[in-house]
Amino acid sequence: MFCLKCKRLSPVGSAYCAYCPGKYSFxxxxxxxxxxxxxxxxxxxxxxxxxxxxxxxxxxxxWIAKLGTxxxxxxxxxxxxxxxGDILPILxxxxxxxxxxxxxxxxxxxxxxxxTIFAYGFVFxxxxxxxxxxxxxxxxxxxxxxxxxxxxxxxxxRWIPRVGALLWRGVLRVSGLVANKPAALPGKSKDKxxxxxx
Numbered sequence: 307m308f309c310l311k312c313k314r315l316s317p318v319g320s321a322y323c324a325y326c327p328g329k330y331s332f333x334x335x336x337x338x339x340x341x342x343x344x345x346x347x348x349x350x351x352x353x354x355x356x357x358x359x360x361x362x363x364x365x366x367x368x369w370i371a372k373l374g375t376x377x378x379x380x381x382x383x384x385x386x387x388x389x390x391g392d393i394l395p396i397l398x399x400x401x402x403x404x405x406x407x408x409x410x411x412x413x414x415x416x417x418x419x420x421x422t423i424f425a426y427g428f429v430f431x432x433x434x435x436x437x438x439x440x441x442x443x444x445x446x447x448x449x450x451x452x453x454x455x456x457x458x459x460x461x462x463x464r465w466i467p468r469v470g471a472l473l474w475r476g477v478l479r480v481s482g483l484v485a486n487k488p489a490a491l492p493g494k495s496k497d498k499x500x501x502x503x504x
Contacts, residue, residue: 307332311362323362332364379477427454 307316309323309332316324316332321342323330334342335358337350349356386393405416434451437444444451 307364308367309362309364315367316364318368322359323364326362329359330362331359332362335359335361375477427458430454 307318307320307323308314309316309326309330311330312323312325314323314325316322321331321336323332329336331342335345335347336342337353337355337359338357339350339353339355341350341352341355343350343358345361347358350358402414402416405419406412406414409415430451431454434444434448434454437448437451440448443449
């Protein structure tokens with residue numbers, strides 16, 4: 307919130323200016339009971355209190371952050387479409403170095419791990435195909451080995467949208483486009499008494 311009195315920015319969601327001396331509430335007056343009223347009100351219509359804070363005019367700045375975030379996302383999308391061939395190798399190298407750092411190995415560790423997983427998966431799949439000629443086609447184990455490619459494909463289709471949605475929600479929450487859920491106010495929960503108590 308931008309205060310027009312002191313020309314400074316207060317934190318988002320502030321009811322009072324954080325810099326003006328005294329309690330100056332934004333775009334209205336607040337009684338001592340905490341109820342917001344219109345400027346010029348003499349008595350609070352909620353609690354009947356006649357003690358009010360001073361007021362100052364403020365401009366909400368949340369829409370500026372939202373507009374800037376949307377513009378940045380559109381710009382990144384356009385850059386990704388125009389220079390995807392240059393960006394993808396950079397992202398791949400960054401992921402490889404990150405994996406190497408997290409596993410205390412070199413930058414080739416992620417590639418080696420993927421190749422090893424692929425090789426073992428291919429071997430198990432071939433074993434499953436070979437077990438197809440056995441009596442009972444290898445039972446549950448053979449069926450599992452033969453279904454490995456389909457299972458990997460299904461897991462990929464299932465988790466890529468979830469990871470994308472998780473990243474998207476994180477961007478929206480950090481940018482302020484999605485408001486955080488307000489915390490429960492104390493005193494709202496009622497004590498439940500058991501039946502049959504005397």
